[in-house]
Amino acid sequence: GLMSDPNGETATLAVTSLLKTASEGSVDRLLRRASAFLSDTRGDGDDERRIDVVRSLKRLCLSYPTRHRSVSTCLSNFLRDEGGYEFKRSIVDVMVDLMTSIDSPETTSSTLDHLCEYVEDCEYAALSTHVLHVLGRHGPESERPARYVRFVYNRVILENATVRAAAVSALTKFAARRPSLRPSILGLLRGSLTDEDDEVRDRAALAVRALEGAMEENPYAPPPEGAAWDEIPEDAPGEGDGAALLFLGGMPAAFSSFEELERSLRAYAGTDAAGDETALTFESLPAVGVVA
Structure with missing residues (x-):
């Protein structure tokens, strides 16, 4: 035909x-034909x-x-x-x-x-980073978020620097969204503090500091063994949770882009204030000019 x-x-x-x-009844048959077509046209240079x-x-x-x-x-x-x-x-x-x-x-x-x-x-490294972004966005909202952490972490230990950085960001979103995962993910992120790549180290350092602060202010209390399902609190960050605000919230009004926020964070890391015990807030970050 x-x-x-x-x-x-x-x-x-x-x-x-x-x-x-x-029609719905012909779906399976058409999927087989579409699969055959895609197989027959592979390698012809016209995707x-x-x-x-x-x-x-x-x-x-x-x-x-x-x-x-x-x-x-x-x-x-x-x-x-x-x-x-x-x-x-x-x-x-x-x-x-x-x-x-x-x-x-x-x-x-x-x-x-x-x-x-x-x-x-x-x-493709670019596609790996995209998939990791998808996992970091949708995985924490799924019914079983913990099952995806291993797949993301594998990219931290097996990939190039660009993909490792994306994997660190994805792990951070899992931890920011699900307090029950923070202790285990924090341990994984600490391993990236000595990564050979600056970007990977910087992302890990920011994540570790923010998560440690959030865990100290709002420690996660696991439900008692044998608790009924309706007695188990939602595994979600509390109001004002610093890690959730930083990694899951929208862009603060003081910053026009994530690149500008990142430059401000880097500038802050080089100041004496970075060693203070006071909590890091958006208001404490220095203003940075827009790079032309």
Whole structure:
């Protein structure tokens, strides 16, 4: 049929048209055909056609959200296949878009599981950092955040400096959002204080200091053994928690960008005040000029 037409544009149009007009009962059959098409077109130097199919799979899944697991599994299989950066990035973006659009514990869990599996063997550093950002943003909000910490930490000990820095930031968000994870993650972050890369060390140092301060001011008390589920307090930072404000809150009004905030923090680290015992606040940070 047209799906096997030697003209790539015709074949792509045939696949995407079938996916657009699919009924729910034909989803599995069309996923097999789409998978075959993506496999047959790998290595031909034209990932744009494959990206069109990936986007069509997104529309198919939004039409039939109960088939998310099948579509997500199909997409994740091609993360491990041959393909350029843009093709792999399109798959990750579609998986994340579907996760946030459908917004259920099951879709979140399965998507994050697939991304954790991919980041273990991701061939593009820029995509690894993006996936780590996704894990740092959505992992702490999931039903079982602790399960993702190991995958993130593996990137701290196995990757280049850029990815290590992204992994440190992701670990920090887990700890900022989930007080129960702070003691264990703090131990992991301390290992990065002696990293050979300045950026990794700086991120780790800021995280360790903020988390230590937050733990001292608001120590986490684990629920007593055998406590009923409705007696267990929410695993969330308290009001005014410094680590949560710093790593999870919005940009303070005094700063126009995270780059400006970072420059201010670096400037603060070089002052005598950095050694004081007083708590670090946004108000205590020095103003810095905008770099042209």
